[in-house]
Amino acid sequence: MMRTTRLAGFAACFILAGAGAAQAWQPTKPVEFVVTSGAGGGTDNFARMIQSIITKNKLIDQPIVVVNKGGGSGAEGYLHGKAGKSDPHRVIFGTNNAYLLPLVAKLGYRLSDLTPVSALALDEFILWVKGDAPYADAKSYLDAVKAKPMGFKMGGSQSKDTDQTLTSMIQDATGAKMIYVPFQGGSAAAVQLAGGHIDSNVNNPNENIGQWKAGAVKPLCVFSPVRLAKGEPVFDGKGWGDIPTCKESGLPIETFQMPRTVWLPADVPADAVAFYEGVLEKVSQSPEWQEFVARTAQTGRFLKGKELADFVAKDEAANRKVFENEGWIVK
Amino acid sequence: MDNVASLMHGFSVALTTHHILLMMAGVLLGILVGVLPGLGAPNGVSLMLPLTFSMDPVSAIILLTSLYWGALFGGSTTSILFNIPGEPSSVATTFDGHPMAKQGRATEALSFAFLSAGFGAMAGVVLITLLSGWVASFALRFSSPEYFAVYFMTFASFIGLGGASPFKTIVSMGIGFALTSVGMDSVSGNIRLTYDFDILLGGISFLIAVIGLFGIGELLQTMEEGLKFDGVAAKVRVRDVLSTAAKMPRYWFALLRSSLIGIWMGITPGGPTAASFMSYAMAKRSSRSPERFGKGEPEGVIAPETADHAAGSAAMLPMLALGIPGSATAAVMMGGLMIWGLNPGPTLFTDRPDFVWGLIASMYLGNVVAVIVVLATVPLFASILRIPFAIIGPIIVLVCFTGAFTVGSKVFDIWLALLFGLVGYVFKKLDYPIAPLVLAMVIGDKAEDAFRQSMIFSQGSLSIFWSNPLVSTLMAIGLVLLFAPLIGMAIRRLRGREVTRAA
Numbered sequence: 001m002m003r004t005t006r007l008a009g010f011a012a013c014f015i016l017a018g019a020g021a022a023q024a025w026q027p028t029k030p031v032e033f034v035v036t037s038g039a040g041g042g043t044d045n046f047a048r049m050i051q052s053i054i055t056k057n058k059l060i061d062q063p064i065v066v067v068n069k070g071g072g073s074g075a076e077g078y079l080h081g082k083a084g085k086s087d088p089h090r091v092i093f094g095t096n097n098a099y100l101l102p103l104v105a106k107l108g109y110r111l112s113d114l115t116p117v118s119a120l121a122l123d124e125f126i127l128w129v130k131g132d133a134p135y136a137d138a139k140s141y142l143d144a145v146k147a148k149p150m151g152f153k154m155g156g157s158q159s160k161d162t163d164q165t166l167t168s169m170i171q172d173a174t175g176a177k178m179i180y181v182p183f184q185g186g187s188a189a190a191v192q193l194a195g196g197h198i199d200s201n202v203n204n205p206n207e208n209i210g211q212w213k214a215g216a217v218k219p220l221c222v223f224s225p226v227r228l229a230k231g232e233p234v235f236d237g238k239g240w241g242d243i244p245t246c247k248e249s250g251l252p253i254e255t256f257q258m259p260r261t262v263w264l265p266a267d268v269p270a271d272a273v274a275f276y277e278g279v280l281e282k283v284s285q286s287p288e289w290q291e292f293v294a295r296t297a298q299t300g301r302f303l304k305g306k307e308l309a310d311f312v313a314k315d316e317a318a319n320r321k322v323f324e325n326e327g328w329i330v331k
Numbered sequence: 332m333d334n335v336a337s338l339m340h341g342f343s344v345a346l347t348t349h350h351i352l353l354m355m356a357g358v359l360l361g362i363l364v365g366v367l368p369g370l371g372a373p374n375g376v377s378l379m380l381p382l383t384f385s386m387d388p389v390s391a392i393i394l395l396t397s398l399y400w401g402a403l404f405g406g407s408t409t410s411i412l413f414n415i416p417g418e419p420s421s422v423a424t425t426f427d428g429h430p431m432a433k434q435g436r437a438t439e440a441l442s443f444a445f446l447s448a449g450f451g452a453m454a455g456v457v458l459i460t461l462l463s464g465w466v467a468s469f470a471l472r473f474s475s476p477e478y479f480a481v482y483f484m485t486f487a488s489f490i491g492l493g494g495a496s497p498f499k500t501i502v503s504m505g506i507g508f509a510l511t512s513v514g515m516d517s518v519s520g521n522i523r524l525t526y527d528f529d530i531l532l533g534g535i536s537f538l539i540a541v542i543g544l545f546g547i548g549e550l551l552q553t554m555e556e557g558l559k560f561d562g563v564a565a566k567v568r569v570r571d572v573l574s575t576a577a578k579m580p581r582y583w584f585a586l587l588r589s590s591l592i593g594i595w596m597g598i599t600p601g602g603p604t605a606a607s608f609m610s611y612a613m614a615k616r617s618s619r620s621p622e623r624f625g626k627g628e629p630e631g632v633i634a635p636e637t638a639d640h641a642a643g644s645a646a647m648l649p650m651l652a653l654g655i656p657g658s659a660t661a662a663v664m665m666g667g668l669m670i671w672g673l674n675p676g677p678t679l680f681t682d683r684p685d686f687v688w689g690l691i692a693s694m695y696l697g698n699v700v701a702v703i704v705v706l707a708t709v710p711l712f713a714s715i716l717r718i719p720f721a722i723i724g725p726i727i728v729l730v731c732f733t734g735a736f737t738v739g740s741k742v743f744d745i746w747l748a749l750l751f752g753l754v755g756y757v758f759k760k761l762d763y764p765i766a767p768l769v770l771a772m773v774i775g776d777k778a779e780d781a782f783r784q785s786m787i788f789s790q791g792s793l794s795i796f797w798s799n800p801l802v803s804t805l806m807a808i809g810l811v812l813l814f815a816p817l818i819g820m821a822i823r824r825l826r827g828r829e830v831t832r833a834a
Contacts, residue, residue: 045670180787182517
């Protein structure tokens, strides 16, 4: 009697195990969302928005815990990902800093310590000046900058990061020379511009929208190959879609965008990657996500697999060129 | 008077049973996270954030801000009872609050702390109600040099202060500066003082330092002194709460001055921690009997508490009107605003008046609710001191280490807290003050960033600190505060000489 029960138990185990293998990977414990920025930053909003959509639509059965590890411009978060090698319950949220940080600072991780999952959006960059500045377009502003080398101040968030990279690209493309002042974040750069302490910034739409609504800052051009989606008017009857691209306003930089990326630690099972790809693809199609992307004037674009790998390779090469010119690369 | 009308509308939004219940829940949760060191208001708010996704924005922000008020109150409780600040901004409350508790006056100290905190918060909210537009445009005039001048004022007000020699204060502050520069430097993007240890990349959190220096350090000392708290004989009577309340009006000047300092530091980016330190320093300096400070002077509790809460609530204004978070907690809440579909900025007041004025009205109500709730808990908390040390001591150790781990979910931080505990013990033995170290860790890196940004602005010229009336005034006040003790000493010497000559 005893024996048959045990046998039956074994059989049940095998059947269950078999079923488990056939079914796709599912998280078996709470999932940790590692945010590579402090609370309130762009990456924080990105991760928490996804968390809220997943929770609302019950896309993951396990609870989600968000932890902020923004130290060292986000390196802390990626190192935390590296430490969780082969643990598919640790999802890391970032930008292109995942692969750009190791180029400019000596950090304890490399890109190979992470498994790319997907990118959900491209954040745009816009050249902004103060609301009452006498410049009608990007060309007249940059001509003024060129006429007075090191007489204008460009503010941005952090140093050797996207804002300073773009500033360097603008200088290269136009021959202008300006002073770059690094602040703690985009919101500080926005307020400094509204207060007239700096002459321009290259903030993401979302970082400046509050000030634009009040007319305290105005956009000159967007670093995107095509104009942004039309959307509702923000200030003075103008909306995101009315901002000319930088190329059409005579600033020869075709595109500069920042992907919002999601990673797993290295050595995770392939079906775990597939699981998160599936969840995130569903997130990217949800009306809440569409609304978030439209409100923050990002470009919604879902990338995974080879498409993502190609994007990363291209983006890294473009940035590396600037870093080399500026002498930021660490050996 | 438009604002008053809007506020009345706000009250109609906020004054519902549902919202009042949310406030009470928020305050109670807040007290809980505030009492546990390490698990401060920012952690509490970010833990609650996911719960608010399905709520409407007004209810959500009411819950989160109430939690914030509760945490601010809870932070002072442990400062007074155990000399362990639950929040960095209640460090200054330990100076006189804990000695009072040791003398058996815990009830009085707690009541003073909560009542003055409530007063400060009210002062901050009144300011937001009446002057929101003006304050927002005033804050726009602040750039890096002005920021630096504000931090400089805070440090300067602290150097000439205290029983310890100014030299020891500067040494302690210097160690704080060194510790805060560990990690990535945001101005140059370089990594400093990590010695290739990845774990140090994120820097050393001042929360860990506070837990170790105060919590563990205090316990070590208590153990040496004989394994008991001195407040055991304290009588806990509800009447004491009321009699303390009756004494409050006597301190009207301290309340007023501290509120102004708090509001000022909340609007400018000084923040609650700097506000409480500065307010304490000013109270001691302007007091007729400064020798009583540090030994259980009620004004030493009232001053930092009032300023802390005035700054805490005034800091909500730059967050709403400019999108600059005035504190770590405000930063988390700003993330919440984004998720609820609101853009902080100058037009938030006109775009979403129901939200903004509902929030401001809830700040009035929330603080009243918070004061009532915490005053009701005073007897409960004060009786904790009657529990024998052999039981409460280990619990405190447990809470401290749990708190240290919670800060960044790192085991390393527990060891760090222990190390800071030893440092705190040694500091006490050698009579080095701990507070300047904490102050330097909290605002030292911001002061450094502001200074170096100013240098980039001016391309290396110090004249930028005298380049406009605002920054010149701030710097001048800072210098006066720095040299006042020296000048005072010189005058006294000169007078002394004249007296001897006359004789």
